[in-house]
Amino acid sequence: MVRRNEQRRAALVDAAIEVLAGEGARGLTFRAVDTAAAVPAGTASNYFANRDDLLTQAGARVYERLQPDEATIARQRAAGRDRETYVELMRELVGRVASFRTGYLALLELRLEATRRPELRKVLTERVRADVDANVAYHEASGLPGDAMAVKLLMLTLNWLIVEQLTLPDVFTEAEREQLVTAAVERIVAAD
Numbered sequence: 001m002v003r004r005n006e007q008r009r010a011a012l013v014d015a016a017i018e019v020l021a022g023e024g025a026r027g028l029t030f031r032a033v034d035t036a037a038a039v040p041a042g043t044a045s046n047y048f049a050n051r052d053d054l055l056t057q058a059g060a061r062v063y064e065r066l067q068p069d070e071a072t073i074a075r076q077r078a079a080g081r082d083r084e085t086y087v088e089l090m091r092e093l094v095g096r097v098a099s100f101r102t103g104y105l106a107l108l109e110l111r112l113e114a115t116r117r118p119e120l121r122k123v124l125t126e127r128v129r130a131d132v133d134a135n136v137a138y139h140e141a142s143g144l145p146g147d148a149m150a151v152k153l154l155m156l157t158l159n160w161l162i163v164e165q166l167t168l169p170d171v172f173t174e175a176e177r178e179q180l181v182t183a184a185v186e187r188i189v190a191a192d
Contacts, residue, residue: 009047009057012037016044016058020106025113028054056123059110062103063127068096081143087185089144094158094181098165105166146189157184 015037019028030044033054037043048054068076072092079085097104114121135155136148161180164171172180 008039008043010061012039012044012047013054013057013061016054017062017106018102020058020109021102025055025109028058030054052117052119055110055113055117055120058106059120059124059127062100062107062110063131065100065103066097072096077142081145083145083185083189083191086144086146086189087182090154090158090181090185091178094162094165094177098162101166104162108163144189145191150189153188154184157188 012033015033016028018036019032023032028051030048030051031041033044034041044054048057076089079089110120110124114124132152132155136151139146139151140148158181161172161177161184165177
């Protein structure tokens with residue numbers, strides 16, 4: 001019987017994210033999740049049908065937590081519609097994603113695990129595809145310069161910059177990262 005206490009489930013999934021980031025997918029066990037969540041042994045097994053269920057829910061939760069809050073969305077909607085504004089939006093995005101270090105590292109682990117687990121690959125593919133489509137739609141409605149291809153290229157470029165920042169933070173200084181975001185927008189997004 002799968003338990004329904006949604007607060008407990010969320011705490012367990014958040015603990016799973018921490019385990020994935022710290023121990024990798026091989027370290028993700030129900031016992032490790034119970035320990036990270038500081039709950040009695042056996043609790044996670046009451047909430048998740050199996051390890052695949054836990055992996056899938058951890059992936060979904062990372063995306064939930066990466067979504068900008070309403071204040072950020074309102075600020076973005078009220079901002080200008082030029083490349084300088086675009087640069088600031090991309091800097092904010094990189095900062096927001098990088099500030100959830102364990103979530104992004106867990107997501108990288110999930111992506112690697114998805115190469116071996118077709119169900120997880122299916123879920124992540126659907127989620128990432130929906131994320132790409134939502135970003136393109138938001139961009140097209142925003143009036144910012146650039147097209148769908150620019151949005152996709154920026155996503156790919158900035159995702160790797162975030163990987164560098166989280167895994168090898170000394171490769172680029174903070175100033176260099178700022179310059180790289182600016183250069184990416186200026187070179188990818190056509191001037192109006």
